[in-house]
Amino acid sequence: MSADPTRTRVHDGEVDASPPPGRGEEQVRVAGGRVMLALSLLIGWFLLYLLVLSSFEQNHAQNVLYGELRTQLAEGTAPTGAPVRAGAPVALLDIPSLDVESLVVVEGTRSRQLQDGPGHRAGTVLPGQEGVSVVAGRSTSYGKPFADLPDIVRGARVVVTTAQGEFEYLVTGTRFDGDPMPAPPGEGAGRLTLVTSTGTGSWLSRLQPSRTVYVDAELRSGAAAAGPRSAPDPEPTLLASHVDRLSLAELALALQVLLGALAGFVWAWNRWSRKAAWIAGAPVVVAALWLVSSIGARLLPALI
Amino acid sequence: MSARRRAERILFALAFVLGGLAVVLPGGQAPAGAAEGVTKSVTAVRTFIDADGKETEQSRDKVKLRVSQTTNLRGRQEIKVSWEGAHPTGAVAADPSSSDARNQEYPFVLLQCRGVDTDSVAPKGQVKLSPETCWTQTAPERYLAAASNTPSWRFDAWAQAKDRQAVVGPPADLPAACSSVSRLTTERWLPFKAAGGTTYYGGPDPGTGCMPLPPESDDAESGGLPSNTTYGITGKDGKGSVDFAVWTKAENASLGCSAKVACSLVAVPVVGISCDAWGTTLPEGTQLTTKAGVPLTESQVETGDATCRRTGSYEAGEPAASRTSDQAVRGNLWWSASNWRNRITVPLEFAQTAEVCPVESAEKPLELMGSVMLNELTASWRPKFCTTSSLYSFTHVQQAESLARSLVQSGEIKGAFSTAPQPGGYQRPVAQAPIAFSGFAIAFSIDDGDKQRREELNLNARLVAKLLSASYPAVSFVRNGHPGLGDNPLNITLDPEFRALNPGIDERSTLQAGAALQIFSSNSDLVWALTRWLDADPEARAWLDGTPDPWGMKVNPAYKGLELPVDNWPLLDDYVAPQWYIDDNACYRKSPTPYLQLVANPLSGLGAIGLNLQFASSAAATVCRYDGYDATTLPLRTEGRQSVGYRFVLGLVSLPAARRYNLRTAALQSTSTVATGQQFGDAAGRTFVEPDTTGLKAAAGLLAADDDAGTWVLDDAELATAKGRAAYPGAMPVYAVFPTSGEEKATATKLAKFLCYAGGAGQVPGQANGSLPAGYLPLTDDNGFATQHAYLANAVNAVRAQEGAVPALEVSGKAPTLEKACDFSTAAAPVVEPAGQPGGGSVVPPAPVAVDPAPVAEKPVVVAVVPTTEAPLSLTSGEQSSLGRVGLPTLLLLAVASAVAGSVLRWLELLQGLLVSARSSVRGARGSGGRRRAS
The missing domain is CATH 2.40.260.10 (Sortase)
Incomplete structure (x- = not known):
């Protein structure tokens, strides 16, 4: 950083072999960009699922x-x-x-x-x-x-x-x-x-x-006689999220499936043919993602 | 390096800010538009295109429009519309809402149009807004014709080819009547599509059947409303404002606006035609032709181009004179594409009317009768009542209070709205619960000497007495012939007293509308309150008793010593016009009536006065016109609408009606310290009070309990005190007179619920249905109605119990609360009655003087009345979810923000490269100039 670019200096000591200072930052930036894009895709998928696919x-x-x-x-x-x-x-x-x-x-x-x-x-x-x-x-x-x-x-x-x-x-x-x-x-x-x-x-x-x-x-007319009623739901709210253990457990399992599918996809991508990875892997990943979304949506309020 | 880092930070910051906005925005948006009005803007450009396609910009105006209210609108209500940045208007017409005003240059045209303004298909059940769904009243506004082949509208650069033909929009089958009417070289028809589906073409001569206009096009003379289409005048500063009366389907069925049928206020800033004489914007191969199909010659095009490019033959602000205005910038081309594309559309939402209430239902609506003062209130409450399941449907029969009072007494109706006490008290136990506080108002529509509309007017009781008592002779032959009016000024504008209090109004000797106050002929407590004020005012009373005013004006002998108050103003003057006038005037000859009664011409109802005041129509029925009437009947006609700049009408209305129709109201004199008999030249020493909240609130302080009446009455003697000086003398409380014995349980509960509503939700001011409209003072403790509030609770108990109790005016000790009294799940609490009269029976007989006394007469003696109870009124406990509110929009924004941020971070170099190359290409392109129109 202290180097003045207008003048050439001769190093008399050990040569600095570390990568140039801008490089690492560059990588971080590109990686950051990828993470943001991935995040955007993920949210986009979830919205797509909720508003369109869930139907x-x-x-x-x-x-x-x-x-x-x-x-x-x-x-x-x-x-x-x-x-x-x-x-x-x-x-x-x-x-x-x-x-x-x-x-x-x-x-x-x-x-x-x-x-x-x-x-x-x-x-x-x-x-x-x-x-x-x-x-x-x-x-x-x-x-x-x-x-x-x-x-x-x-x-x-x-x-x-x-x-x-x-x-x-x-x-x-x-x-x-x-x-x-x-x-x-x-x-x-x-x-x-x-x-x-x-x-x-x-x-x-x-x-x-x-x-x-x-x-x-x-x-209008002619109500039928009331049959026996079930016990009321212990959690009566309809616009609040209910996190129950069963859903969480299912979600954990589904996430494992998704992880497995992704791992398989990456493996096939690197070791097998890329085209084949797309053809065989993508549907599996999407299906797993769908499963995760479907179960994950159970944690949202019931009326949404 | 640091620049890039900064860019990243900015991006992240942006993402957060956007995310934050998403959280904040949706919550804040909803209520903003409701109360604050609407502001919209547009940039209106006029361009000229040469033969070679070169385009020059002629003008560019950034127009901003503000509309005061767009929701909960009611029929004939006036909204305030103001604008700035528009092109100044030339050839200014006196009345911007007259048909003649269409020939102004650069007017700011305001129209009410049906439909939804959209580029795509209108939503289900609505139509698409277009010039053809916009209301105009007269045929020349819907049919344009020119003797030349090249009127400016044919050169409209923005118009489609089919709209630039010689004849545009004629009906498919011209009726036979049109063949007798001469047709010009070029025609532009602009049919009006009515709500019912009928298309009214208008045309060269609707009178002969070529072709008809909508029925509402009749002018005010034949009972219709004047046009609301306004060719607004923009001042030299680019600003202008106007009051725009909006119409529901009740006023204009052809336009057909309602809560269900969407309508909009459309503002078209006329900037002139963007000229394209050579058709460069037309599709390839299209040519402008004559009616016969011959292409226009070059010289015709050049003449047309010159006409089209004109920018006005009048200076800005110059009044219209005999020379014609420039066609290309005239207001009657508001529909042309060049002008129409700059329109600002403000959707209008009309309040639901009582039309939603089912006409037929198993349950007969509760019929309440009386006070016209409550018209606006019940218009707001009725839709609320019949759409709320815990309430019910009721009707308000607007009838004389005196009739309503006697009908309640005889048991023929269930309740009355009344202000004045029943003479001699009610022969049946009733509760008289205060439900509204407003007043009468003297409304005016007066133009000052400088032709501007006057906003303020001071009136004292003596001036009102002069107007009412036929003491202004109106015309010289009455003054000369009448035995008692010899020295009186002809009308109020010539009266020195009026001139002293209201400087700046021109003296006019031919103004019959200035000789009387428009008042209605039926009995009403409005008149009672007005005459009570006259009676209590020392000057007015002395004058009526015969003391001349300081300038020597005397009361008409027919009215001398008149007993006041009355609830119906008598017409006592019987001076018939002299023989020469009878001979002269064919209409008058048919039925020679006392002349000053024709000048006064009391109207049938409050609505008619409101209409006359809103549109400045004189009620004096002294005009004889032969046109269109059978010569054998020849009725006398009213003078009708006055021209703008010369308006002068005065009328008695209710304050809420004045507020709804945007009528100007006079300040009334509460007290005077000027010595009697002394002439005065200004308003010094006199206190005039406006009928606003302050004036009403001060008046509420003057309410005094009157045990004989059983109500609170305004203590007029207090008006002279320091406390009463600020009080509006026209204030009137309105009482709901509900019987407390002899009504069935179901009816009693309904009546009680009415009082509960009137004491609670009904006192919240607002424009929405169910709230308290403008012009009423809320009956709250803050406004000094604590005693009345306690009475209301007491009255609810009395009405519910139906045991013949009469509530006490003053409750000593612990007052019952309305909340408790209105809890219909418990029995009614005992009623606090006037001290010393246990049971109330000693004053008022418990049994009503009913037509059918058998079932009710015994009721009060029954010991154990089954308490009227109902299921407890529980409220819905709905759930709220902030996650639901912000979740999806936030996710959406987050997705977009991270996608943008991600792509920028990922492809920063690429973007920078693109940016640099774009910048250099822009730099390169500049100078080689020439922008082409995109369309």
Whole structure:
């Protein structure tokens, strides 16, 4: 650094063989650039997964669940009350004004269950039964089944099909935090409360599901008798992250798979042919990444 | 080395700043636009293109527009629009919203248009905004024709080829009527697409059926509204401002704006046509032709080019004279692509109206009646009530308070809104709960001597008494012939008293609108409060009793000693015009009525007065016109709209209506220290109070409990004290008169809920539905309504219990709270009644004088009334998630930021190289000049 470039000096001591001072910094910079790019790619993938790819996942889950529920409805074995296994299909939901068609409602409102479709809240009666039934659904990811729910108009039809028949509800209003709750339904009346998250204000609001919105719909007539209810979910919040041990364990395993896939890819890249590494390795890596994302997304709030 | 390090640091810092912004921005954006209005700007450029394609810039204006309110708008509401940086206007017209103003040079055109301004397809259920969805009122604004082949609009460089033809936009089938109308060489049709789907073409002569205009195009004379299209005048400093009345579909169904149908305010700064006479911007092979298809000759093009390049034949600010203005910069070309592309579109959001309330429902809406003072309030509360599930639907029948009071008394309606006390008290136990505090206002639309709109006016009670009592003769034959008005000035502008208090207004001897105050013919507490003020004012009372004013003006003998207050101003003068006038005036001859009654011409309702004041229409019905009317009937017509610069109308309105329609309101005199009988030349010694929050708040301090009335009344005697001096004399409290016996449980609960709302959420000022509109003083403890608040809680209990209790005006000891009284999950608490009258029965008979007394008469004696309870009102406990709010946008920004930072770090050399080469190429290119248009 102290060397004056305008004058040549003769070294009389040992020659300095270390790399020129700019070089190391250069490498750090390039490496830093790569890390930043990799980070950007990773975040980009996660966003892509959440906003686009997860919808395919729900679509697939819905197809499977629809088949299952259809069979159960035909056989009369669809659930009419507790106990219902978490994640099992319980009802079919139609909201014509929002273009929601034959959506399978599953049991439970954890993030994991809402990845498959709207979830029936444990502890409330099943849709169509006497009392209040709560169904929650995502607004931003995984097919965003309830994305348009905040725009629903009073009087819109909501049709639910369960083992007990088809039930038609009419929307009576939309509630946010602090709005008065409607009085509990009287004898023989049924109410369906649909829950999702929504943003406020700005044009970015679609990407900012920051508060819950409740849509109440009253059963037109003919509530079915309430079946036994399951115990309420010990963690009732829908817009908070739940970190449970099972998900963490699964995530750890999935990350191991991803690491393995990446290691294999790198090995093939260096030792085998690069083209072959692309063809054979890339799908494996993407699949592993998908798995990690899917499990990682379970740590996010359920309504997002 | 250090430079590179710095670059890295800057990049990292940028990434952090951007990330930080993402966290902060979304939270702060939402409420900003709501209250503050909207500011937008545009750079408007006019260019000329020569035959060889060379382009020269003629002008460049950076225009900034500000709109005061764009959300929660209501019909006919006026919003303030101001702009700066626009080209100064020439050939200035007197009235910028008249059709003639379209011929101004460089006006700043403001239009209300339906639709969403977008480059792509409009969202579902909306239309795309275009000049064809913008409202203009008259045919010449929708149809332009020229006798030449080369009007400027054909040379518009920005217009598409099809819009530069000789005839543009004619209807597919011209009606037969058009064949009789002469058609010019070039035509430009600008059809209006109405909300219903009909297209109105306008055209050369809509009167003969070629072709019709929308029905709302009728002028104010035939009941329509004047145009709101404004050819705004920009001053020499580039600034201008105007009040723009926005219309909902109630005012203009063809335009059809509502809470559901998107509309915008579109501002088009007219900068003139960007000329391209030689068609260099047209597609290859296209030529400008005549109507017959013959290409324009070179000389035609050159003449047209010269016309198109004109920049105005008037100086900036010069009033319009007989010579024509330059076509290329005229306001009527606002739709031309050169002007339209510079438009600033401000979306308008209209408040939901009571239209959302179901017309038919199982439950009949609660019918409340009375006070026109509450029109604005119930317009805001009704949509809120019927869309809130814990509330209900109600209607407000705007009828005379006196009628409403007697109907409540007889049990025919469930509740009344009233200000004045019921004479002799109610023959039925009622609670009279204060729900609003506002006042009457004397609104005016007056132009000063310098033709500018006047913003301030001082009126004392005597001047108002003079206007009301037909003491200004208005015309000379009345003054000469009338037995009692011989010495009086013809109208208020000639009255020395008015001139002393309001210097700067021209004297006008032919102003019939200045001889009377516009007032309505039906009974109203608004008139009651006004006449109460006249009665309490020593000068006005003495004058009405016959003492002449210091200049010798005397009261019309017909009104001498008139008993006040009244809730309906009587028309007492019976002087009929002399025979020569009857012979002269064919309309008057049909029905010779007392002339000054025609000048006063009381209107049917508050709405009509508001409309007249907003658009400066005189109500004096003394005009005889033969046009268009059957000669056998020949009715007398009102004078109608006054021309801008010469406006003078005065009218009695409610304060909230004045605020909504942006009417100027007069300051009223609270007290005077000037010796009676002494002439004066200025306002010294007199206190005039504006009807603003301060004036109303001071007036609230004068409310005194009146046990006979059962309410608080304004103590007029206090106006003369130091405390009362600042009080607005027109202040009026409004009471909800609700029965406390004989109503069913369900009705009683509804009435109680109304009071609960009125005492809580309904007193929060705001523009949104459900809040308190402008013009009302919130009934809060801070504004001095603590006693009234306690009464309200007491009243809620009384109304809920329906046991015939009459709440006490003053609650001694522990006052009940509204929160507790409005908790419908518990039974109503006992009512605090006036001391010494346990049960309230000794003063007021508990049984109502009802038409059907059988079921209700026994009610108060029933010992155990089932307490009216409801399920506890619990509130939704929604969840909030800050992760949800910032998570995705932050991730998105982070991804972008790290991608940018990463690529810069990774390929820094490459970028530097590129930058250096780009810089050198720019340097090389400069000088060889010539920029081509991108389009």
